[in-house]
Amino acid sequence: MQPAISFRNFSFRYKSQAQATLNNIYLDIAPGEKIWIAGPSGSGKSTLAHCINGLIPFSYGGEVSGSLYIGGREMSGQEIFERSRRIGTILQNPDAQFVGQTVGEDVAFQMENEQVPQPEMKVRVYESLDLVGMLAYEGQGPHDLSGGQKQRVSLAGVLTSNADILLFDEPLANLDPESGIRAMQLIEEIHRTGGKTVIIIEHRVEDVLAQPVDRIIVMNEGEIAAIGTPEALLRDGTLPRYGLRQPLYLNALEYAGISLEKVEELRTPESVRISARDGEGSPVTHEGEFRKALDAWAGGDADEPILHREAPGEALLELRNVSFAYTRRGNDAVRDVSFSIRAGERVALLGGNGAGKSTLSGLITGLLKPRSGTIALRGEDLAGWSIRKRGAEIGYVMQNPNHMITQHMIRDEVALGLAARGVPSPERERRADEALQICGLYPYRNWPVSGLSFGQKKRLTIAAILALEPRLMILDEPTAGQDYRHYTEFMDFIDRLAGRGMAFLFITHDMHLALEYADRAIVMAEGGIIASDPVARVLADGEVAGKARLRETSLSRFAKAWGLTSPPRFLQAFIEAEKKVKQAHEQ
Structure with a gap:
């Protein structure tokens, strides 16, 4: 043919x-x-x-x-x-x-x-x-x-x-x-x-x-x-x-000490089954023993409570009973929303398209004004703050990088905000180059922006905001169009910035990002908050996922397909194993 x-x-x-x-x-x-x-x-x-x-x-x-x-x-x-x-x-x-x-x-x-x-x-x-x-x-x-x-x-x-x-x-x-x-x-x-x-x-x-x-x-x-x-x-x-991420449930099997030679039909978490024999032709573990081994790796049979890491810093951003409608008689796009973010905390804001996530970011940055309620930064009501003043404290990276980029050259784009704030030239160049290195764009620093892919433009906008060193960074779909290597590099750096006290709000559809990098998840549906909990527990909750049009992670789906005792514990064990692997690589 x-x-x-x-x-x-x-x-x-x-x-x-x-x-x-x-x-x-x-x-x-x-x-x-x-x-x-x-x-x-x-x-x-x-x-x-x-x-x-x-x-x-x-x-x-x-x-x-x-x-x-x-x-x-x-x-x-x-x-x-x-x-x-x-x-x-x-x-x-x-x-x-x-x-x-x-x-x-x-x-x-x-x-x-x-x-x-x-x-x-x-x-x-x-x-x-x-x-x-x-x-x-x-x-x-x-x-x-x-x-x-x-x-x-x-x-x-x-x-x-x-x-x-x-x-x-x-x-x-x-x-x-x-x-x-x-x-x-x-x-x-x-x-x-x-x-x-x-x-x-x-x-x-x-x-x-x-x-x-x-x-x-x-x-x-x-x-x-x-x-x-x-x-x-x-x-x-x-x-x-080759720098790509394999499905998370396959990583979990390896962390649990189970060779992929013992399983078949690896393409989806629901299709995985035990091979009749391993790679050397020997009989494999019985399904019941396989399930027990996974339960034991996940932390035992008890459905132990899962706690998110409490950020050590003070309350940085606070929203109290915030509501907003685009028209005077229209339905609320954001309805009675209350939550806080502490200094150094990383929070994932989850929900389907139209849930109110982007509207909420507009309220925090000052692009929109709430119909009712209060938004405060370090205890001070932001109602009287200008957008420029808010911008010095709150950085915002839009979902579509083409809506942010204004300069023809890559280095000029990153240095633009620094120049507008009067940062001296040597300091401006140092901070711009550091941000470009963090986001994997330093080799392209003298390129025109038009030479970048969508994913690279996304990293460029993140670099431009990182260089400004805000106290809170709102990232709208930071991993869209990103390969696993670059995604890991700049998310690991975000981890380090959080350790220094910078707070992050990730508006994301990427459940993997939420699972691995967020301290907790806030879930929105129809303009309101329907859950605020440790990420592992939220992503294992089928009812919350259904209401918010989320997709359960492959880890949770695998755990349920195999009848494991506690899918949330299985997710938590994966998070802890991932941290150990990263720590080993850093040493």
């Missing part, structure tokens, strides 16, 4: 760089395959995708060598319009794809360019919107939709083109856990029923593996480092070897 996509000795070097980003790529993707391209930031996976969909060389110039075939046709002389009819691309930022005033107009855009008759166009628009569950929104403006809804509209637009190949670039980056689950289910349904060739580029390992994948292609330093089935690559530890 002729490959849908074929690379032969393919290399690419951006015209602004001395070294090639892709080197000697040999790769065949069969028609109808579902492929996950994984790798750390800078590994070349996005560049490979841009070569497939034609953004290279039409939008990003450079030097190409070797050959790329799509459907058996060599691509070097083909125009991007022709290629777009075969390959549909869904970008990680759907706002960048919208061109229509309404959802229906946007979905019809490509058919209009192809002069499809209007009656046929309407039928195909309605069919595509119905398939992705967005037919009821046909007349709405696309920019008014939630992140998950925007992704589905982008997908509907691609489906109307009848493209044979669908390329998803970080499709989960801006989605809450529940929307992410639905997105991956929808992609699988389209793959299964439509016979499409599907290529996914994504950092959220467990979310991708929740649905079947034929092969994983691991890239590293511009080359293909490994190709294999999920089962094979999970079993031999390929993902962590």
Whole structure:
């Protein structure tokens, strides 16, 4: 069978760089395959995708060598319009794809360019919107939709083109856990029923593996480092070897002293089962003994109380009965919210899209004014503070880095706030360089911002706020688009800053971040707080997860699938084991 996509000795070097980003790529993707391209930031996976969909060389110039075939046709002389009819691309930022005033107009855009008759166009628009569950929104403006809804509209637009190949670039980056689950289910349904060739580029390992994948292609330093089935690559530890995070429940098994040779069906926590024999052909432990070993590792049979680490500092931020509505007669977007954050504390603010998390951050930073209630910093009511004064004490990193960046050069972006505050030049350069090093961007300090990926831009905005050294930092989805190595590096540094007294509020859909780095979790739903507890207990509570549209962690799901005595204790044991591993690496 002729490959849908074929690379032969393919290399690419951006015209602004001395070294090639892709080197000697040999790769065949069969028609109808579902492929996950994984790798750390800078590994070349996005560049490979841009070569497939034609953004290279039409939008990003450079030097190409070797050959790329799509459907058996060599691509070097083909125009991007022709290629777009075969390959549909869904970008990680759907706002960048919208061109229509309404959802229906946007979905019809490509058919209009192809002069499809209007009656046929309407039928195909309605069919595509119905398939992705967005037919009821046909007349709405696309920019008014939630992140998950925007992704589905982008997908509907691609489906109307009848493209044979669908390329998803970080499709989960801006989605809450529940929307992410639905997105991956929808992609699988389209793959299964439509016979499409599907290529996914994504950092959220467990979310991708929740649905079947034929092969994983691991890239590293511009080359293909490994190709294999999920089962094979999970079993031999390929993902962590190249800076990617393997599913947490597999780490937990290893921490508990259970070899992966003794288990099978590793792709999801519910599918894991004991092998009939181990790698040497010897009988494995009985299921009951296996369960007892996991319970013992988790701390015994008793459902012991789980306590979060009490931050030693004084109360820094306090909210008392805060409510807010966007219109005078509208429903409250934030309703009677009360909580406090102590100096040095790290708090995860969890909840689905529309729960009120971003509105709450606007109230804390002063962009919005509460309808009622009080917000105080170190005991002083912030009602009379200007946004500039608040900004000196409270740093805020937005979810979309493109909404924050104003400078053309990377170093200038980090130094901008310091210059505005009158920090002398030598001190300004020192603090800017330190922040760039923390966020893994120092090698790119003299690059233009346009040369960065979405994940790198996110780290740039974090660096710009870190350099200002606020007392409280609000991070809106800090790990969106981040590979595991860079995510770990800057989150570990945040740990050290917390040790010095800086407080952090993580607004996040990343349950792993909450589990490993937050002292406690505050959970919101419909504008109110429905839980405030140690993270392990919150994430093991199926009722809270359901109300807040969270996804239980794979650790909790594994513990329940195996009938362990206390899923919260299992999560807590994992946290403690992770800390020991990090401490061992630091010594």
